[in-house]
Amino acid sequence: xxxxxxxxxxxxxxxxxxxxxxxxxxxxxxxxxxxxxxxxxxxxxxxxxxxxxxxxxxxxxxxxxxxxxxxxxxxxxxxxxxxxxxxxxxxxxxxxxxxxxxxxxxxxxxxxxxxxxxxxxxxxxxxxxxxxxxxxxxxxxxxxxxxxxxxxxxxxxxxxxxxxxxxxxxxxxxxxxxxxxxxxxxxxxxxxxxxxxxxxxxxxxxxxxxxxxxxxxxxxxxxxxxxxxxxxxxxxxxxxxxxxxxxxxxxxxxxxxxxxxxxxxxxxxxxxxxxxxxxxxxxxxxxxxxxxxxxxxxxxx
Amino acid sequence: xxxxxxxxxxxxxxxxxxxxxxxxxxxxxxxxxxxxxxxxxxxxxxxxxxxxxxxxxxxxxxxxxxxxxxxxxxxxxxxxxxxxxxxxxxxxxxxxxxxxxxxxxxxxxxxxxxxxxxxxxxxxxxxxxxxxxxxxxxxxxxxxxxxxxxxxxxxxxxxxxxxxxxxxxxxxxxxxxxxxxxxxxxxxxxxxxxxxxxxxxxxxxxxxxxxxxxxxxxxxxxxxxxx
Amino acid sequence: xxxxxxxxxxxxxxxxxxxxxxxxxxxxxxxxxxxxxxxxxxxxxxxxxxxxxxxxxxxxxxxxxxxxxxxxxxxxxxxxxxxxxxxxxxxxxxxxxxxxxxxxxxxxxxxxxxxxxxxxxxxxxx
Numbered sequence: 001x002x003x004x005x006x007x008x009x010x011x012x013x014x015x016x017x018x019x020x021x022x023x024x025x026x027x028x029x030x031x032x033x034x035x036x037x038x039x040x041x042x043x044x045x046x047x048x049x050x051x052x053x054x055x056x057x058x059x060x061x062x063x064x065x066x067x068x069x070x071x072x073x074x075x076x077x078x079x080x081x082x083x084x085x086x087x088x089x090x091x092x093x094x095x096x097x098x099x100x101x102x103x104x105x106x107x108x109x110x111x112x113x114x115x116x117x118x119x120x121x122x123x124x125x126x127x128x129x130x131x132x133x134x135x136x137x138x139x140x141x142x143x144x145x146x147x148x149x150x151x152x153x154x155x156x157x158x159x160x161x162x163x164x165x166x167x168x169x170x171x172x173x174x175x176x177x178x179x180x181x182x183x184x185x186x187x188x189x190x191x192x193x194x195x196x197x198x199x200x201x202x203x204x205x206x207x208x209x210x211x212x213x214x215x216x217x218x219x220x221x222x223x224x225x226x227x228x229x230x231x232x233x234x235x236x237x238x239x240x241x242x243x244x245x246x247x248x249x250x251x252x253x254x255x256x257x258x259x260x261x262x263x264x265x266x267x268x269x270x271x272x273x274x275x276x277x278x279x280x281x282x283x284x285x286x287x288x289x290x291x292x293x294x295x296x297x298x299x300x301x
Numbered sequence: 302x303x304x305x306x307x308x309x310x311x312x313x314x315x316x317x318x319x320x321x322x323x324x325x326x327x328x329x330x331x332x333x334x335x336x337x338x339x340x341x342x343x344x345x346x347x348x349x350x351x352x353x354x355x356x357x358x359x360x361x362x363x364x365x366x367x368x369x370x371x372x373x374x375x376x377x378x379x380x381x382x383x384x385x386x387x388x389x390x391x392x393x394x395x396x397x398x399x400x401x402x403x404x405x406x407x408x409x410x411x412x413x414x415x416x417x418x419x420x421x422x423x424x425x426x427x428x429x430x431x432x433x434x435x436x437x438x439x440x441x442x443x444x445x446x447x448x449x450x451x452x453x454x455x456x457x458x459x460x461x462x463x464x465x466x467x468x469x470x471x472x473x474x475x476x477x478x479x480x481x482x483x484x485x486x487x488x489x490x491x492x493x494x495x496x497x498x499x500x501x502x503x504x505x506x507x508x509x510x511x512x513x514x515x516x517x518x519x520x521x522x523x524x525x526x527x528x
Numbered sequence: 529x530x531x532x533x534x535x536x537x538x539x540x541x542x543x544x545x546x547x548x549x550x551x552x553x554x555x556x557x558x559x560x561x562x563x564x565x566x567x568x569x570x571x572x573x574x575x576x577x578x579x580x581x582x583x584x585x586x587x588x589x590x591x592x593x594x595x596x597x598x599x600x601x602x603x604x605x606x607x608x609x610x611x612x613x614x615x616x617x618x619x620x621x622x623x624x625x626x627x628x629x630x631x632x633x634x635x636x637x638x639x640x641x642x643x644x645x646x647x648x649x650x651x652x653x654x
Contacts, residue, residue, distance in 0.1 A: 032572055052528050053374045070524075072304055075377040086371035086528070089364065091315045096372070098314050102307040103376040143377070169572065177563045177573045193533055197572040215535040215575055222533075260617075267625050275533015 004029045004150055004182050005050060010059035012045050012206075013150055019045040021206035022059070027150070030180040032172075034197035034214070036190060036282050041203040043186045044082070047152045051080040063150070076105060079148035081139035083155040087127045093138050094123040097145070104146035111175070112145035118167055128132065132159030142166050144175060148180040150182045165189075169196055190279035202282055204289045214278065221281045225251045226271035234271060253284055308378060308386020309393070312369065318361060319394045323354040327401065330354075334421050344418030351405075351421055354398060355446045362391070362450025366458060371528035380523050387451070388516070395443035402439040403432050426501040434502045440507045441512070448512055452519045459522040530569050540565060540579025545588065548604050549611065555604060559597040560588050 005027035012020040013294040027033060035043050048054035049061060052075060061068065065103045068074045087096050097116075101107045116123055119137040122130070127138070136158050143151050157165045173196060176183065187193045200217060202210035210217070221241070224231055228250040235252045242253040252275055258266070266273060276284075313319055330350035338346060365387050372384045406422035414420060428435045457465045483492055499507065530539055544560070547553035560568070565576040579598055583589040588607065589597045627637045 031574070048527075051374075051377070052379075055525065070379045070381055072379050072382065075379060076304070078377055079375070080377075081375050085375055086368055088315060088318070088368045088372060090317050095315045099311045099372070100376055102311055103304065103378060139375075148377070173570065173572070177566060178648060191532065195530060195536065195569070195575075198572045198574045214572075215537050215578065217535065219538075221533045264617075264621070267622055270625070270629070277532040279532075282623060 002029050003027060004064055006060075006062045006187075007046075008060040010046075010049065010061060011057045012042070012049060012054070013057045018206050019039060020049075020056075022063050023203075023208055025211055026210055027182060027184065028199070029182055031198050032176060032183045032185065032196055034190070034193055034200040035184050035186040035203065036188075036200055037203035037209075038286060039188075042206045043203055045185065046203065046240055047080055047186065051075070051078055051152065053080065053261070056260050074174040076103065077103065078152070079143055079146040079150075080154070081143050081156070083139075083158055085135075085139050087138070089128050093121055093127060093130065095135075096127060096138055096160075097123070097141065099201070100142045100146060104148055106147040106149075108147055111147075112141055115141045115144060115171065118171070133161065134159075135166065136160050137164065144168075144171055147175070147179055147181065150184070153183065153187075155186055155188065157187070165192065169193065169265060172196065190282055191277060194278040198276045200278070200282070202286065204286050209285060209289050210282070218278060219257055219283060220251055221255055221276040221284075223274040223276050224266065225249065225253050225254045225274055226269070226299055227258055230269045230271055231256040234265065234269060240283075241288050244278050253280070304378065304382045305386045305389070308373065308382055309390045311373065311376075311378075312365065312387060312390040313506070318364075319390065323357055323375075323394070324438060325400075326357050327351075327354045327398075328435045331405075331421055335415060335417060338417035338421075341419075344414075344453070346419040347424060348419065348421045351402065351424065355443050358391075358395070358398075358443050358446040361451040362447040363393075363454040365391075365455035366451055368504040370458075370523075370526070373422075374528040379522075380526070384520050384523055391451075395440050395447065399440035400435045403436045406430060406435060429500055429503045438505045440502055441508065441511055444510055447510060448457040448515050452515045455519045455522045455526060459526040530571060536575045537578035537582060540569070540571075540576055541582045544579070545607055546581060548599055549607055551604075552600055555599045555601050556616075557599050558595070559583075559599055561596055604611065623653055 007026070008024050010020050011018070012025045018272065023042075023046070037043050037047070045054060049056050050063060050068065052070065053218065055069075063074050065146070066074050066079060068078070091099070093116075096245040097112055101112075108183065115121075117131055119134075121134055121141065123138045125134075127135070136156060137160065140153070140156050140160075143153055143156065157168065160168065160171050169192070172183065172185075185193055194214065197214045200210060200212060201208060222232055226249065228245060228248050231250040231252050233255055239255040240252050244251050251274070258273065263273070309406055330353040334348040334350040338348070367402045369387070370383060378386075379460060402422055406428065409415060409420070423435075427438050428463075453465060496504065529543075530536055544553065548555075553559060559580070562573050562577040562580060565571070565579070566573040569576070580589060584591065584597070587600055588603045590600050592598055623637065624634065627633070632640075
């Protein structure tokens with residue numbers, strides 16, 4: 001595997017907040033990434049800097065081995081449609097797609113036409129008159145049909161109903177299988193997108209909390225449920241990221257996976273093991289990080 | 302260069318912005334002016350309607366930055382490509398408008414003000430140096446309106462409303478200071494003499510260095526503007 | 529079908545194993561491709577490929593260049609043997625633990641099993 005994006009010690013400071021705090025990571029070629037994290041965690045800032053729409057305060061960003069800023073040969077291989085993308089006011093959806101076709105060398109017009117039909121986008125309506133969901137569909141169609149080597153989707157589903165979202169996931173997977181490329185998908189609907197993701201990057205308070213293979217992550221956490229005393233006995237010495245209790249029953253989410261020996265101990269102690277979904281794991285890890293982290297944001301002079 | 306030309310095509314995908322609306326504005330202004338001229342019993346009036354499309358160009362200048370620039374960023378266009386392509390488009394549109402003005406003016410001259418005996422296109426002063434001079438004045442003026450709109454929007458986008466407002470106030474103060482200075486030196490006579498001597502075409506040419514400064518500052522600001 | 533709490537590639541491998549054990553996928557037959565699995569389960573093709581590769585490493589599937597993945601000769605017998613080994617840990621141990629809690633001894637459980645088996649065979653003669 002070779003990396004297409006390399007980020008080193010990237011920091012982005014706004015007047016009062018630090019959006020990205022000395023972040024380093026790489027993005028591998030032809031892989032679907034989930035960029036997860038709470039609002040304001042720094043996801044959009046990171047994607048904006050990678051596509052040279054925004055500027056780093058310090059640190060280095062290399063895309064296809066070069067600096068993306070004002071670099072057409074790098075930028076033309078990327079596509080980043082924002083969640084709140086602005087379009088020329090008087091243009092129609094058809095105009096917007098025709099404009100997009102001019103700049104993406106791998107643009108597929110037939111695919112765009114197919115998507116217009118499937119999303120039932122009224123292409124001849126002025127963009128300012130489109131609903132939130134229809135507006136999202138314009139962005140999704142540009143992102144998919146551009147077939148850019150690196151495509152960023154920033155919460156692309158706003159206003160899209162469950163059917164349209166599923167259509168987006170299906171078309172993304174299908175087209176990815178036929179035309180492998182790097183996709184970075186930022187989303188709050190972790191449960192929905194989890195099966196699509198090969199790797200996840202979790203950002204919290206401007207720092208990388210997790211950078212892992214999604215499937216490895218799925219095996220890492222388990223919830224141990226049962227009598228409080230027995231649960232406490234079992235989890236002693238393990239990394240517990242979350243506990244909740246109801247009466248004498250406790251559920252503790254532990255990291256590190258369970259061995260065969262562990263499973264036998266659990267059966268003997270009359271404890272149940274419940275799976276932890278990616279969404280639960282991310283939420284619990286994020287919460288733990290937020291509780292334990294120093295509030296560095298407010299300490300910036 | 303290829304992608305810069307693509308920016309021109311991007312700007313022209315929606316023909317309404319650069320073609321139909323300016324034509325509509327000009328046509329509408331012409332029609333209304335002619336109706337008024339026809340209703341008035343006097344001849345030789347000079348209408349100001351011909352400048353209407355130029356004000357529209359100011360709006361187009363603003364919008365191409367506030368709306369088209371963010372979209373061009375989503376299409377992975379560099380700021381440089383966007384700037385050059387957009388300026389080229391504005392120049393093309395200004396040229397087209399200038400050609401229409403000149404043709405309209407020639408037609409107006411030939412038909413005696415379209416039969417009204419009044420003036421819409423052949424504004425005095427502008428045509429002093431012939432149709433070519435008039436064309437140049439119209440071209441520069443249209444482009445200047447676009448440039449000013451684009452400049453203000455860029456400053457706003459890059460530095461915010463405070464800086465733009467402060468800048469405009471400073472500019473007004475500077476003009477006032479100039480007026481005060483000329484008054485103080487009792488140089489108004491000489492000033493108007495110079496204006497008359499230079500003529501509309503000369504003044505237009507004098508504005509070119511100013512436009513160049515605006516263009517450079519716009520570009521420098523756009524380089525670091527966020528979509 | 530796919531649950532989110534466990535590695536998906538493991539579930540993919542288990543699914544193919546189950547098809548081989550129940551006979552719906554016979555030996556020397558072509559196994560579903562990565563893209564077919566990805567499209568059917570709506571999962572990342574790389575994850576599906578990982579499940580298939582795990583089975584290749586186990587000797588359950590083998591690759592025919594340019595054609596696809598095929599079920600290896602003897603795969604079913606090997607899987608059955610492995611499943612039988614895992615059976616005690618996965619089913620008998622919890623069964624005995626629950627029986628102990630209810631005050632049932634191993635003999636009681638054995639008695640219950642024969643009783644139930646008789647009942648099942650009567651209802652569903654095969």
